[in-house]
Amino acid sequence: MLKAVVLNCTLRPSPSVSSTDAILNKVVEALHHRGVGCELIRVVDHPVRFGVERDLGAGDAWPMIVDKILAAEILVIGTPIWLGHRSSVCQMVMERLDALLSETNRVGQLPLYNKVAGSVVVGNEDGAQEVNASVLYNLMQLGCTIPPNSEVYWVAESGSGGEYVLDGQPSEHVAKLVEWMASNLTHFAETLRDHPIPADGNTA
Amino acid sequence: MLKAVVLNCTLRPSPSVSSTDAILNKVVEALHHRGVGCELIRVVDHPVRFGVERDLGAGDAWPMIVDKILAAEILVIGTPIWLGHRSSVCQMVMERLDALLSETNRVGQLPLYNKVAGSVVVGNEDGAQEVNASVLYNLMQLGCTIPPNSEVYWVAESGSGGEYVLDGQPSEHVAKLVEWMASNLTHFAETLRDHPIPADGNTA
Amino acid sequence: MLKAVVLNCTLRPSPSVSSTDAILNKVVEALHHRGVGCELIRVVDHPVRFGVERDLGAGDAWPMIVDKILAAEILVIGTPIWLGHRSSVCQMVMERLDALLSETNRVGQLPLYNKVAGSVVVGNEDGAQEVNASVLYNLMQLGCTIPPNSEVYWVAESGSGGEYVLDGQPSEHVAKLVEWMASNLTHFAETLRDHPIPADGNTA
Amino acid sequence: MLKAVVLNCTLRPSPSVSSTDAILNKVVEALHHRGVGCELIRVVDHPVRFGVERDLGAGDAWPMIVDKILAAEILVIGTPIWLGHRSSVCQMVMERLDALLSETNRVGQLPLYNKVAGSVVVGNEDGAQEVNASVLYNLMQLGCTIPPNSEVYWVAESGSGGEYVLDGQPSEHVAKLVEWMASNLTHFAETLRDHPIPADGNTA
Numbered sequence: 001m002l003k004a005v006v007l008n009c010t011l012r013p014s015p016s017v018s019s020t021d022a023i024l025n026k027v028v029e030a031l032h033h034r035g036v037g038c039e040l041i042r043v044v045d046h047p048v049r050f051g052v053e054r055d056l057g058a059g060d061a062w063p064m065i066v067d068k069i070l071a072a073e074i075l076v077i078g079t080p081i082w083l084g085h086r087s088s089v090c091q092m093v094m095e096r097l098d099a100l101l102s103e104t105n106r107v108g109q110l111p112l113y114n115k116v117a118g119s120v121v122v123g124n125e126d127g128a129q130e131v132n133a134s135v136l137y138n139l140m141q142l143g144c145t146i147p148p149n150s151e152v153y154w155v156a157e158s159g160s161g162g163e164y165v166l167d168g169q170p171s172e173h174v175a176k177l178v179e180w181m182a183s184n185l186t187h188f189a190e191t192l193r194d195h196p197i198p199a200d201g202n203t204a
Numbered sequence: 205m206l207k208a209v210v211l212n213c214t215l216r217p218s219p220s221v222s223s224t225d226a227i228l229n230k231v232v233e234a235l236h237h238r239g240v241g242c243e244l245i246r247v248v249d250h251p252v253r254f255g256v257e258r259d260l261g262a263g264d265a266w267p268m269i270v271d272k273i274l275a276a277e278i279l280v281i282g283t284p285i286w287l288g289h290r291s292s293v294c295q296m297v298m299e300r301l302d303a304l305l306s307e308t309n310r311v312g313q314l315p316l317y318n319k320v321a322g323s324v325v326v327g328n329e330d331g332a333q334e335v336n337a338s339v340l341y342n343l344m345q346l347g348c349t350i351p352p353n354s355e356v357y358w359v360a361e362s363g364s365g366g367e368y369v370l371d372g373q374p375s376e377h378v379a380k381l382v383e384w385m386a387s388n389l390t391h392f393a394e395t396l397r398d399h400p401i402p403a404d405g406n407t408a
Numbered sequence: 409m410l411k412a413v414v415l416n417c418t419l420r421p422s423p424s425v426s427s428t429d430a431i432l433n434k435v436v437e438a439l440h441h442r443g444v445g446c447e448l449i450r451v452v453d454h455p456v457r458f459g460v461e462r463d464l465g466a467g468d469a470w471p472m473i474v475d476k477i478l479a480a481e482i483l484v485i486g487t488p489i490w491l492g493h494r495s496s497v498c499q500m501v502m503e504r505l506d507a508l509l510s511e512t513n514r515v516g517q518l519p520l521y522n523k524v525a526g527s528v529v530v531g532n533e534d535g536a537q538e539v540n541a542s543v544l545y546n547l548m549q550l551g552c553t554i555p556p557n558s559e560v561y562w563v564a565e566s567g568s569g570g571e572y573v574l575d576g577q578p579s580e581h582v583a584k585l586v587e588w589m590a591s592n593l594t595h596f597a598e599t600l601r602d603h604p605i606p607a608d609g610n611t612a
Numbered sequence: 613m614l615k616a617v618v619l620n621c622t623l624r625p626s627p628s629v630s631s632t633d634a635i636l637n638k639v640v641e642a643l644h645h646r647g648v649g650c651e652l653i654r655v656v657d658h659p660v661r662f663g664v665e666r667d668l669g670a671g672d673a674w675p676m677i678v679d680k681i682l683a684a685e686i687l688v689i690g691t692p693i694w695l696g697h698r699s700s701v702c703q704m705v706m707e708r709l710d711a712l713l714s715e716t717n718r719v720g721q722l723p724l725y726n727k728v729a730g731s732v733v734v735g736n737e738d739g740a741q742e743v744n745a746s747v748l749y750n751l752m753q754l755g756c757t758i759p760p761n762s763e764v765y766w767v768a769e770s771g772s773g774g775e776y777v778l779d780g781q782p783s784e785h786v787a788k789l790v791e792w793m794a795s796n797l798t799h800f801a802e803t804l805r806d807h808p809i810p811a812d813g814n815t816a
Binding site: 084125126127128129130133153154155156157158159160162171172173174177 | 287288329330331332333334337357358359360361362363364366375376377378381
């Protein structure tokens with residue numbers, strides 16, 4: 001069975017309500033429906049430390065999370081927007097993933113080769129595309145494949161103060177994006193599991 | 205009397221309807237109200253050529269536009285969002301302004317010193333802050349002063365396809381932003397006209 | 409034989425020397441080496457008009473270019489950096505590609521499904537990652553697949569005024585990026601030609 | 613005497629060597645030379661918590677830092693670049709500053725009105741302008757004034773792995789940027805201390 005790790009990069013620890021959680025649950029549901037086993041992790045619930053090393057020693061929860069990522073075929077990162085940018089927790093996750101640039105898989109490629117990535121963003125307003133572009137780009141640099149339409153986002157009209165969770169009304173636009181992303185993540189994950197990218201001109 | 209040049213960087217030549225025009229007209233009205241004389245220029249109506257020189261020769265309309273900018277105290281750039289970014293016309297304008305980095309004013313500072321800048325963005329959805337940040341940052345690099353809250357933007361809820369012009373309903377949020385920007389542009393333009401930035405440690 | 413369209417989005421018409429041309433030629437060489445037929449198009453040599461429609465009528469060169477893109481399996485976009493951003497010509501290309509969001513292929517997906525994209529950037533300084541992120545993200549939204557490490561970039565030390573073409577010294581870093589990108593573009597293009605993405609949950 | 617708060621947003625706690633520290637020390641020296649009293653704070657040495665409130669309760673160091681900012685006339689934020697973006701610590705700082713959007717000063721403007729801001733970035737490679745644009749833009753939204761050339765940055769040639777600290781050679785380009793920024797920050801801080809922005813059309 002394909003496995004997905006879904007990281008929620010909200011600033012708020014459980015059990016606080018999280019808009020990011022609400023939209024990620026729709027992604028998890030769609031992936032489940034296609035037979036993918038998902039683990040949803042709210043990063044801020046775990047003591048992840050600032051840094052760019054893979055393991056920052058005693059009390060650092062990141063090694064546990066990165067091991068799960070390396071054991072899965074699909075990685076989805078979900079983040080709120082703050083001041084137009086991905087959250088500090090999301091940036092912290094990317095900084096920790098950066099350590100993988102100095103490692104390789106068994107055939108000499110970056111460790112995230114043959115993994116497939118998607119990005120999910122929710123905010124009161126503006127910044128979703130900037131955030132998704134930055135997350136997907138970094139994951140591509142780290143070795144992930146980015147299928148078409150591998151993103152979901154929702155933001156309210158500027159200045160309206162709209163909230164994804166509070167409004168509660170199901171958005172058809174979000175539903176379409178979730179379905180597209182889940183479909184393509186699953187298809188590419190299967191393909192890359194069965195036919196890994198040959199080690200030919202793309203090793204360290 | 206203070207003078208403002210207001211550039212509309214829509215892709216559509218006159219007399220096409222332009223959402224950017226609609227929102228810029230509110231800015232012009234607010235500046236007029238504070239005694240500022242405004243010239244609103246739809247760039248695409250003029251034959252501006254691609255390049256990074258100040259004058260690209262016969263048939264290039266840019267020298268006429270840049271002369272107006274240099275004769276004014278306030279510069280406002282308005283652009284639509286396309287694919288999350290400032291329009292190609294807006295980027296072309298910035299590229300032409302780049303030529304000013306190799307010139308100086310009479311006291312040896314960049315030519316746009318003592319000028320004040322604002323940015324205005326309108327779009328169907330998402331990207332307003334990315335665009336305003338990039339426009340204001342480039343103008344700051346070129347020598348403009350950026351007062352607080354020197355921006356206006358409006359975008360619809362993601363996926364809604366909302367249009368600033370068609371909806372027509374006056375946005376209170378936009379009205380507040382316009383008022384803030386017009387107030388601060390005018391105040392700083394007066395201050396810098398009467399007390400230019402001393403040439404001390406900031407010349408080429 | 410796989411076909412690639414490689415767009416050079418420099419501001420300078422032929423026969424001006426173009427750093428972007430110099431680095432794109434290395435990409436074309438690497439793709440040729442892997443059996444891909446490449447067509448390198450300097451966009452500014454052709455009368456492409458501002459707009460977001462597929463065909464802007466008499467004298468518009470874009471329909472010719474987009475037809476070539478639709479007939480190829482690989483799309484590479486190369487652009488200089490101006491003021492930290494993709495060139496106005498590159499943004500104009502993206503705006504014209506935007507028209508494809510309202511079309512579909514034979515099975516109802518976006519027309520660029522089953523195509524593979526890469527991005528190439530060269531500049532005097534800073535901005536390469538912002539530009540590559542934005543280009544690859546937009547192409548992903550339009551239906552392209554983004555393989556791992558599907559980018560090449562070179563910029564000089566900030567403030568050094570270094571030029572890719574003038575320095576002339578072959579960069580080992582660039583050579584590695586070119587090889588990685590060419591390898592992965594070719595592999596994914598072959599895979600998607602032979603096994604198109606199924607129309608299942610990802611149609612308009 | 614004018615006061616400046618200079619925040620170092622490196623990921624590494626003291627006493628680790630920090631490139632950001634090295635470049636910020638040049639800024640502090642230049643501000644001292646102009647009679648500004650500076651306090652340099654390495655944020656990660658203090659227990660600042662994730663969130664968007666001004667005070668997150670017992671053990672949260674942010675209220676101490678924000679009080680210093682509110683008591684100063686100049687705010688300089690320095691950050692490394694990680695994956696092309698401002699550090700997670702810098703984003704955390706911006707998120708905490710976001711709380712000020714719901715407060716006002718004595719005349720009803722945002723609390724950072726009449727304060728002047730600058731941004732400083734250092735990295736192995738690429739991303740400096742994206743980072744400075746985002747930091748200065750957010751501070752402008754929060755009420756700061758951004759003088760011309762209010763930034764310093766240094767990045768190495770892409771792929772070179774160059775380090776600001778290790779190379780050690782003084783960069784003339786950085787020296788010029790530091791001097792320009794220090795000059796303009798000081799001039800505008802004096803002007804705004806002596807002639808605050810009138811509360812006219814720019815209050816909440």
